Each structure stands twice: as structure tokens, then as C-alpha cells.
Amino acid sequence: xxxxxxxGRGGTACxxxxxxxxxxxxxxxxxxxxxxxxxxETQAALKMIDQIGPLDLSRTRQSLKTLLAGRHEEWQxxxxxxxxxxxxxxxxxxxxxxxxxxxxxxxxxxSLWSDHFEGADLGAAADQGIGSGSTSQSDRKSAARIVxxxxxxxxxxDLRHIADPHEIAEAERLAYRLAAAMRYRxxxxxxxxxSGSKLDLRRTIRRNIQYGGEPLILVHRARPDxxxxxxxxxxxxxxxxxxxxxxxxxVRGLVSQWIDTDAYLFHTKLVRVSDALREKDAIKAMTQLAxxxxxxxxxxxxxxxxxxxxxxxxxxxxxxxTIFMILSDGYETGAPEGMAVELKRLKKRVRRIVWLNPxxxxxxxxxxxxxxxxxxPLIDHFCAANTLEQLxxxxxxxxxL
Amino acid sequence: MDTLQxxxxxxxxxxxxxDDTLATALQLAxxxxxxxxxxxxxxxxxxxxAKALATILETRLIRLQCYEGLDASAAIYEWNYxxxxxxxxxxxxxxxxxxxxxxxxxxxxxxxxxxxxxAISQDKAPVLLIDEIDRADEExxxxxxxILSDFQITVPELGTITAKTIPIxxxxxxxxxxxxxxxxxxxxYAYIEFxxxxxxxxxxxxxMPDIExxxxxxxxxxxxxxxxxxxxxxxxxAETLDWAAALMGLNIKDLGNDPALIQSSLICLLxxxxxxxxxxxxxxxxxxxxxx
Numbered sequence: 001x002x003x004x005x006x007x008g009r010g011g012t013a014c015x016x017x018x019x020x021x022x023x024x025x026x027x028x029x030x031x032x033x034x035x036x037x038x039x040x041e042t043q044a045a046l047k048m049i050d051q052i053g054p055l056d057l058s059r060t061r062q063s064l065k066t067l068l069a070g071r072h073e074e075w076q077x078x079x080x081x082x083x084x085x086x087x088x089x090x091x092x093x094x095x096x097x098x099x100x101x102x103x104x105x106x107x108x109x110x111s112l113w114s115d116h117f118e119g120a121d122l123g124a125a126a127d128q129g130i131g132s133g134s135t136s137q138s139d140r141k142s143a144a145r146i147v148x149x150x151x152x153x154x155x156x157x158d159l160r161h162i163a164d165p166h167e168i169a170e171a172e173r174l175a176y177r178l179a180a181a182m183r184y185r186x187x188x189x190x191x192x193x194x195s196g197s198k199l200d201l202r203r204t205i206r207r208n209i210q211y212g213g214e215p216l217i218l219v220h221r222a223r224p225d226x227x228x229x230x231x232x233x234x235x236x237x238x239x240x241x242x243x244x245x246x247x248x249x250x251v252r253g254l255v256s257q258w259i260d261t262d263a264y265l266f267h268t269k270l271v272r273v274s275d276a277l278r279e280k281d282a283i284k285a286m287t288q289l290a291x292x293x294x295x296x297x298x299x300x301x302x303x304x305x306x307x308x309x310x311x312x313x314x315x316x317x318x319x320x321x322t323i324f325m326i327l328s329d330g331y332e333t334g335a336p337e338g339m340a341v342e343l344k345r346l347k348k349r350v351r352r353i354v355w356l357n358p359x360x361x362x363x364x365x366x367x368x369x370x371x372x373x374x375x376x377p378l379i380d381h382f383c384a385a386n387t388l389e390q391l392x393x394x395x396x397x398x399x400x401l
Numbered sequence: 402m403d404t405l406q407x408x409x410x411x412x413x414x415x416x417x418x419x420d421d422t423l424a425t426a427l428q429l430a431x432x433x434x435x436x437x438x439x440x441x442x443x444x445x446x447x448x449x450x451a452k453a454l455a456t457i458l459e460t461r462l463i464r465l466q467c468y469e470g471l472d473a474s475a476a477i478y479e480w481n482y483x484x485x486x487x488x489x490x491x492x493x494x495x496x497x498x499x500x501x502x503x504x505x506x507x508x509x510x511x512x513x514x515x516x517x518x519x520a521i522s523q524d525k526a527p528v529l530l531i532d533e534i535d536r537a538d539e540e541x542x543x544x545x546x547x548i549l550s551d552f553q554i555t556v557p558e559l560g561t562i563t564a565k566t567i568p569i570x571x572x573x574x575x576x577x578x579x580x581x582x583x584x585x586x587x588x589x590y591a592y593i594e595f596x597x598x599x600x601x602x603x604x605x606x607x608x609m610p611d612i613e614x615x616x617x618x619x620x621x622x623x624x625x626x627x628x629x630x631x632x633x634x635x636x637x638x639a640e641t642l643d644w645a646a647a648l649m650g651l652n653i654k655d656l657g658n659d660p661a662l663i664q665s666s667l668i669c670l671l672x673x674x675x676x677x678x679x680x681x682x683x684x685x686x687x688x689x690x691x692x693x
Contacts, residue, residue, distance in 0.1 A: 070585035213489030
């Protein structure tokens with residue numbers, strides 16, 4: 001990320017200002033570059049510098065790295081940021097005086113975003129981009145059919161027939177709410193299903209002291225079921241164009257409401273989007289998605305995307321309580337055998353594979369593509385998802401883990 | 402325990418060969434009294450470092466192995482229910498008031514100390530190893546946060562127990578799940594890579610004084626090359642040591658000598674069927690060529 005390194009804020013403090021100011025500036029610099037550091041870290045860094053005294057450069061860098069990096073990616077990127085802050089900037093600004101005002105940028109956004117805020121409609125543009133084509137390509141006739149339809153109608157309409165912008169927005173909202181509601185009901189269901197299989201000795205004794213320790217009242221306990229983990233792979237290739245924007249909202253709902261989820265988009269390659277979808281700042285989120293979505297609407301390389309998932313994400317993202325959800329129409333442009341191999345690998349790691357296929361809901365559709373035929377035996381639940389109602393129906397499948 | 406070199410030397414004396422990165426992290430952890438979070442592939446020696454640290458500091462190592470479903474009663478404390486029941490029974494005929502019995506059976510005598518409580522009630526600061534924290538649930542992580550920042554534990558029946566000494570905390574994670582930012586921010590962080598051949602050579606020589614240096618060097622280089630292959634399970638340092646021991650047991654002096662025997666000894670390094678199949682005799686031959 002070279003851009004945020006030169007985000008043009010006053011680098012003057014980097015030459016002559018006392019070390020305190022420079023350290024503060026450095027922590028700021030890291031924060032702007034996505035490090036999870038706050039005032040506490042600044043304080044710790046200052047304290048540390050104070051304690052270890054002057055050291056040679058590499059030791060100081062190593063110490064700051066240990067203190068300020070918190071995860072592997074940060075660990076890897078740290079050295080670059082360190083160089084960028086302490087060297088490049090300093091050289092550029094040699095001629096300036098230090099008597100300027102506080103160089104701290106506060107909460108200023110990194111310059112990466114600055115273009116996007118001038119015309120604040122970028123978020124909207126990106127939003128449009130995700131489902132682009134759905135409006136233009138849908139026929140007017142079907143749009144006319146669902147004019148003035150209520151929510152219940154909307155739920156049963158094939159999503160590709162929804163064309164009116166208001167209805168699109170409404171359907172997106174529904175998809176989002178659906179995911180949220182599923183989460184709520186599921187978590188309550190688990191609680192209600194509890195039955196005490198073990199004695200809670202602690203409470204039993206506590207309760208029975210009044211009877212002289214004779215255990216008359218037994219208190220039970222059960223380990224509450226943790227909700228399942230859901231990992232979603234959403235196909236955003238060209239053939240899914242008419243559906244992906246609704247599914248994206250559905251996935252966003254799942255990711256932001258379900259405690260344990262992970263979401264990926266794929267077309268010809270695979271991108272992890274969980275963090276972008278969780279981003280509360282809507283403009284930021286949409287910008288991130290738009291950057292990632294580079295390649296939306298291309299062909300589908302399902303096999304390769306699955307391989308990439310298996311190779312790079314599976315170990316961390318999956319456990320034995322995982323439901324793996326694929327939202328795709330199964331039109332594979334790569335080799336169909338590859339997909340079956342990867343699905344087999346995947347199946348060993350997860351509890352259940354659910355495949356939601358929007359075209360399955362079409363009246364005359366049979367899963368006849370070769371890829372689909374090879375994949376079918378490996379899929380636990382293969383269901384249609386071309387209307388919101390069908391999307392809602394998968395809740396039962398998830399609940400029956 | 403002042404300079405970096407000092408730490409490295411003392412660790413080397415207990416056969417833990419470390420690099421500047423890790424030594425700096427350890428030095429800071431000791432100096433600032435903050436927990437140290439170690440990440441890295443399985444088998445790079447994350448757990449070993451805590452053991453080595455305890456040895457050079459001449460203190461106890463208290464280990465908490467995390468697993469899914471780990472709860473407070475297994476990690477912090479539990480009441481000794483059997484003894485409590487006995488005590489209640491024994492005092493049945495002595496006409497003691499219920500309240501008195503209650504205070505008696507909820508005293509420290511009846512408390513079973515699990516690793517975390519044990520760690521904060523030592524006279525000499527121990528090394529507390531919280532192993533594979535990523536396997537524990539988020540709830541437990543949250544609980545741990547409280548203990549790691551305050552070093553005190555509240556037992557409802559007994560009150561708050563504050564730490565006699567602040568333990569040196571080492572956490573390890575294999576990144577099977579994301580740890581919370583809050584936990585990461587409490588800790589110093591170091592990512593441990595597989596050692597370079599020189600360091601691995603030093604490790605082999607340190608652990609196996611009888612091995613010939615030439616073979617040890619070949620082993621270290623071979624394993625380095627093997628780790629670059631596309632494997633499911635990359636061999637760790639323990640595997641290297643196993644293999645070196647096996648080669649010595651098989652009386653092999655040079656990796657180039659007996660290809661068939663070397664190939665069969667690879668079971669020490671390759672732990673999955675897919676990997677065993679992927680490393681064919683040809684691949685082995687190529688790797689030996691690179692290592693020589």
C-alpha cells in the first residue's frame with residue numbers, strides 16, 4: 001500500500017521534533033495504515049523507548065515491531081511502514097521548519113479514500129456496480145407484473161424479475177433482514193433445546209446446605225451448543241449477475257449478524273470479504289468491495305476458487321461445526337473434474353455443504369452441466385434460491401446440524 | 402538478563418537456539434512485564450520457548466493447554482466438592498449453624514487451583530504457558546483478558562485473589578481462528594519462522610552431540626528444501642530431529658549414499674499420505690542434490 005504512506009500530512013515533525021512527537025506520529029501512521037493501535041500503544045512505545053534507552057536502529061525497529069504489530073500481516077508489513085515513516089518522509093521535508101502546529105492528523109482518512117469523498121456518491125456507484133445490469137437487462141413486462149406488490153409478493157418473486165429500483169432496495173433490505181432473523185431464531189432455538197445432562201455439583205451443594213448437605217434438590221447443567229460456523233462462497237460471475245446483488249445483501253446480513261461467519265466472493269478468483277462486509281462505515285465498505293470486485297461479472301472458475309480456498313483459507317476458516325454454503329449457478333468455465341476434487345477435499349473438513357442454486361428454481365432446469373453432475377453426490381443440501389422465500393427456507397437445513 | 406546476546410547465550414545453554422527477533426521479543430516481555438503472543442507454523446518451537454525460558458529463569462512452568470470447550474472450572478479454579486460433602490457430613494451431628502458450615506467449606510482449603518489461579522499464587526514468578534489459545538472459545542478469551550490485565554481472580558464465595566507475583570505469560574497460537582483485537586493489543590507479538598539452515602544446524606548439533614557435522618548440515622539443508630515443496634503438513638523442527646536421529650540409527654553418513662533407505666526414512670518427515678505420495682524418489686533425489 002504505497003499510497004497511504006505518502007498521504008501528504010505534515011511530515012515536519014519527523015526531523016527535529018522531540019522523540020515523543022515522532023513516536024506519536026509513527027503510531028498515527030500505523031493506524032492510518034490499518035494497524036489496530038491506539039493511545040495505549042503510543043504510551044507503551046514511549047515507555048519502552050524510555051526504558052531501553054538509545055539503541056541501534058535495527059534493535060529499535062525490532063522492539064517497536066514486537067510491541068506494535070499484532071498479527072501476521074502487520075508483522076510482515078511493519079518494516080515497510082517503518083522505513084516509509086522514519087526515512088522517506090524525513091528526507092523530503094528537510095528544508096521545513098518545525099515550528100508549525102501539531103502535525104497529528106487526528107482522524108483524517110488516508111488519502112486512498114480522499115478521491116472517494118469528493119463526490120460522495122461513490123458508495124452509491126459501487127452499490128450499483130455490484131448488481132449492474134440487473135436493471136437494464138430485466139424486461140419491462142415482468143417489472144410491470146409486480147408493481148404495487150406487497151412484501152409477501154416480493155418474497156415469492158424470482159429475484160431476476162425485480163427491476164424497479166425501490167423494489168430492488170426493498171428486496172435487498174429483506175434479504176438482509178432475513179439473514180438477521182435466521183440468526184436470532186437459531187440462537188434461541190439452541191437455548192431452548194438445552195437439557196441438563198450433567199449434575200452441577202457446585203449449585204447442588206450450594207442449594208442443599210439448608211438440608212444439611214443432603215442432596216435433595218439436584219441442579220443440572222448442559223454445555224450450551226455454540227452456534228454453527230457459516231462459511232459462504234458467493235458467485236459473482238456474469239451468469240449470476242441478476243442474483244448476486246441480493247445474495248450479497250443476504251451474505252452481508254449473515255456476516256454482520258452471525259457471530260461466527262466468513263464470506264468470500266469468487267468469479268475467476270477468490271476474495272475474502274468478511275471484513276469489508278462487517279465495516280460499519282458504509283462508504284468505506286462499498287469502496288473496499290468495489291476495489292475487490294474488480295472482475296465482477298466475468299466467467300466462473302469454481303474449481304480454481306475452491307482450490308484456492310482449500311489451500312489458503314480452509315485451515316483457519318473451517319472446523320467440524322462448519323456449514324459451507326455455496327451460492328452459485330454451477331456454470332463452470334474451468335475443468336469440471338477439478339471442482340469435484342476440491343469439493344471432496346472440502347467435505348472432509350466441514351460438517352455440511354449446502355449449495356444454493358438460483359437457476360434450480362427455474363421450471364425446466366435440470367442440473368445437467370457436467371460440473372454440477374459430478375458435484376451433486378458431494379453436496380448435502382442442494383436447493384433452489386431464486387426467491388427470497390426459498391432463501392429463508394434454508395434456515396431449517398442449518399438448524400438441523 | 403540484560404543484553405540480547407545474554408539471552409541468546411543462556412537459551413543456547415539449554416539447547417534452545419534463537420534468533421534476534423525472538424530474543425528481542427523475550428527481552429521486552431521480561432522488561433515490560435507484558436504477555437507475549439507467539440504465532441507461527443506448527444513445529445517451529447513455540448511451546449519449547451516457554452519451557453526453555455522457565456529453565457533459564459529457574460522457575461516453574463505452569464501450562465494451560467487450551468481446547469474447545471475449556472471453561473473456567475478447568476482453567477482457573479474449582480471447589481473440591483467431594484471434600485465439601487464430606488465436611489458437611491462430618492459436621493452433621495456437631496450442631497453447627499449452616500452459615501458457619503458454609504464459611505468453612507468455602508475457604509481456601511477446599512479450593513482446587515487450576516493453572517491460572519496457580520500461576521498468580523506463586524512466591525517466585527513462574528512462566529505461564531497458555532498453549533494454542535486459538536483452540537479455546539471466544540468466551541474464554543474474554544475471561545483471559547481480564548486476568549492478563551489485572552492479574553487478579555474473583556471467586557464469588559471467597560473474594561478477590563490478587564497476584565503474589567506477576568507471571569511471565571507466553572501465549573501460542575496456530576491461527577486456526579482469528580484472535581480478538583483486544584487480546585492482541587494486550588500482548589507483545591512475534592511471528593516465528595522456520596529456522597534458516599544455519600540455525601537448524603545449530604539446533605541439531607545442540608540436541609544431538611554425536612551427529613557428524615557434515616550429515617547434520619545436509620539434513621538441515623534438505624529439510625529447508627523440503628519445506629519449499631507444496632506440502633500439506635510442513636515438517637517442523639521436531640521432525641527434523643527425529644529424522645536426524647533415524648539417519649544416525651540407520652548408520653547413514655551421507656545423504657547421497659543409499660537412496661532407497663533415505664526414501665523409507667522420510668516417514669519421519671512426511672506425516673500425511675498425500676505428502677508421502679508427492680515426495681517421490683525423484684523428488685527426494687533432486688532435494689538431496691540441492692542439499693549437498
